[in-house]
Amino acid sequence: MRVQRCKGTRDLSPEEMAGFRLIEGTFRDSCLKWGYDEVRTPTLEYLHLFTSTGTLTSGMLGKVYSFLDWDGWSGERVVLRPDGTIPIARFYIDCMPEKELAKLFYVTNIFIFEETGKETRERWQCGAEFIGMNSTIADAELIILALEVLKKLGLKDIELRLSHAGLIRALLVALGLSGEEQAAVFGQILDGDVEALAGVKSGKSGLSRALTPLLGLEGKSSGFLKNLKTLLPQNLPELELPLDDFISVVDLLEDLSCDYQIDIASGRGFEYYTGMMFQLFVDEERVGGGGRYDALIPSMGGMDIPASGFALCLDHLMNLVKPEALAKPPGEKILIKAEPEAMKEGFNVAACLHEAGYVAEFNLGGREIAGSGWTLEVRSRAPIFILTDQVGHKKFEAQTDGEVLKLLAVK
Amino acid sequence: MQIKLALPKGRYLGETSALLQRAGWGLSGYHGGARLYHLKSKKFPNLVAKIFHEKDIPIQVAVGNYDLGICGLDWVEELLVKYPSSALVKIRNLGYGGGSLSMAASRSGGASTIDEIRAGSDVVRIASEYPNLAESFALKFRLRRFNVFPLWGAAEVYPPESADLALISEGINGGLSNGDLVPVSNVLNFSACLIANENSWELKDMDEVLTSIGDNLVVGEQRPSPIDAVRTPAAGKYPIRVGTEDTIRLALPDGHQQLPAIQLLNKAGILVDDYPSSDGNRRPTTNLAGVTIKVFRPQDMPLQVANGNFDLAITGQDWLTEHLYQFPSSPVIKLADLKFGKVKVVAVVSNDLSVPDVHGLRQLSAGRSAPIRVASEYVNIADKYARDNHLGMYRIIPTWGATEAFLPEDADLLIENTQTGRTIARHNLKIIDKLFESTACLVGNRDNISSSVKSQRIKSVTETLQAAVEAA
Structure with missing residues (x-):
């Protein structure tokens, strides 16, 4: 009888671990230099941490590893951590009650069921969270930090795509969708369906004509967003706030000479995102992403504390980074x-x-x-x-x- | 080429049998009193049919033990909602045995709409025979915190005291007939359906069998189904008695343990009105002051006592053991051995297997590449048995009754209870190990005695029953 590796998992060979440690080390080094502190949360969490509205999408919840623990007679299920950020928010509420500002980072594994065989079910993430500040500076700092890590790893042609969860939500409201439809379309966008927004049938046909073309547009400057603003119908003030917020982040990135692409419909991410969202690609492979999640901590029973963060996909980066090109020569x-x-x-x-x-x-x-x-x-x-x-x-x-x-x- | 078909026991047996009779299959022994589970058809000599508990059928078809199966769509969806990539094809609705699954709340429980329930800050307790559908419902409606109590039956009796919601199966013409229950959401409409294993469907020629079933369906007629087993008692007939803090909540078994249970209670001077009940009353009354009673499955009792929904319950040592193997630190304890309903829990294999004991089984496991398949109603007892005996690579197949039917084709080992061993012998099986002996017992919760009045009452009931046992 041959002993097999569990389906959907991977081993990391000595060579792969060298790459893993290199990426981890580069990430840790950059985070520490930007003033972030490292934390580690447990692999097991209660399922309910992830089930309430505004945490994970239904699609993701259908793929978590949950089970009854040995003392789970109450029916309280535990879960193998399916996400990096929510446990950090839980940790912040739990262990840092007196601290208003917390900049935390982690390197951790997350578990999501995947049946196509394209990805493993255990994935490694490097994540950073900026908790306690709703500011474009925080958003920009996180983006710059993520880009810095990728550049230090020797990656070229890094593509930064920007979207805005608040703007998408406001658009769906403006289009006159019911609450359930809004949640469904938003969920599809977050799960990576770039066609979801274009496929929306508005209840208000005039508005649909005015807004739908905007959804498919892509632009490369804050000017694009400002132009977009002038095209909006006058009677939609609810779109202005998220658009202004988006413009301010983009303006700052422009000042920092940061290349980016605005693509509103492409918003892969988490249901807890409320503001700016970003994704990072190298050679068309998604290597990371993040966003602002101001409502997450209050919805989990914490104070009204804003936050934003990002995570890099270690498994994807390992395919791209050439450790031998970067690693310091080992000691003799x-x-x-x-x-x-x-x-x-x-x-x-x-x-x-x-x-x-x-x-x-x-x-x-x-x-x-x-x-x-x-x-x-x-x-x-x-x-x-x-x-x-x-x-x-x-x-x-x-x-x-x-x-x-x-x-x-x-x- | 052989075609294997899984046929249901229970609620769909009558109509399925009638359908196959109309189709002239000449199946011998497919009727209510069926004592053997392997059937042959005169019309289709290459067809082998076996009778299963309905809930087992989707699993048996999905894993490829059977090419075709007939069962309720509710059990198919219960499997698919948790394991969407199961190798299962839904072929056709057979039109009979229609019903629906509704999530229901209690009128007297306060919150009776899904929004009200969602707005509450407490953990939402959902009781159901369909734990996967119940969990899927909770996720879909984004209940902030919920616990699902998986049940063997009688879900309708749980709200409001023991659960906030119950997922209940109802016949097609019936609403929720328990007056206190109000549906908050329709989860699924179902009827009997024909399913196939995905591989068999793609590769095997089953055309004749499928046509024969299709041609003999009663078209366009949705008749009420015989789903009496899940029909709830008549509207508002049995009032819910909410006790005080000192009230003891006692759980009594339904099914065949009712008679010996009432005999013992009567001997102890405890009178229970309308138990066993002829019309499904699950809330009988008693002459014992400060005690309320509910009647449900003994399998479900330890979990209910662990959660503080009941203070005392009469269940079996087997189900207490099953519970404690799953949750070793559970607060449920045995207060008294009631000595009736004696069974042995045993390990069983086919007579055709030359394995004399568990040691032989271990050798069998070591010498072959396929896993040992262990079928049992006692999933945790079976798992611990396989673990403790180092059966190497093994798989537990949970069953819901008629476990003998699994050997020898669909399992290698059973962990079963037996009174006399006669059923086991009749199915050409043999006992290779005895795990333990089980009798009825009174169980309680060691943490849940909230007042001294209550603990006094619990002590008094326990002592009274113990005295009656000793006097016997």
């Missing part, structure tokens, strides 16, 4: 060949070498270890140590650990 590798009688000295010198920053390991059973620049023979009689430069084929002798370190330092 030393292969220790110790005689059986000299194992004690072998372990001692290994500890000294590790402390000094070298990668040192024993040569076991003739296994050749790739990339070792040096071989260190450890013997029970003098000379105790023979150091061989594998590249230059030179040999050096030493009697103590200290001498070995000195020889290496000189080289």
